[in-house]
Amino acid sequence: MSVVGGRETAETRRRHLAALAYEVEVRGLSWRLAGPEESLLSVSGPRVRGRIMVVATPSGDGWYYLWPGGGMADVAEVAAVADRLARMLA
Numbered sequence: 001m002s003v004v005g006g007r008e009t010a011e012t013r014r015r016h017l018a019a020l021a022y023e024v025e026v027r028g029l030s031w032r033l034a035g036p037e038e039s040l041l042s043v044s045g046p047r048v049r050g051r052i053m054v055v056a057t058p059s060g061d062g063w064y065y066l067w068p069g070g071g072m073a074d075v076a077e078v079a080a081v082a083d084r085l086a087r088m089l090a
Helices: 003-026 075-088
Strands: 030-034 040-044 051-059 062-067 071-074
Touching: 003 030, 003 040, 003 051, 003 062, 003 075, 051 075, 062 075, 071 075
Parallel strands: none
Antiparallel strands: 030 040, 040 051, 051 062, 062 071
């Protein structure tokens, strides 16, 4: 992968994570971007001490969110992913 391609991938990843951050915040969850080049989204609930780390990664011809426990969804399903994370942190 070229450096230009690497920058484009990092920017796309951050854009997808920012979209999810907006959705989880609307649901009353806290978040922060973490990791190299803000490549991870750390999500926490208001009452639960746990955190869920979410990544956005290219796969085939699209992008997916991945989280612990086998969670995986297309980035187009951002609202549904936020709902799932909110239930996990309730």
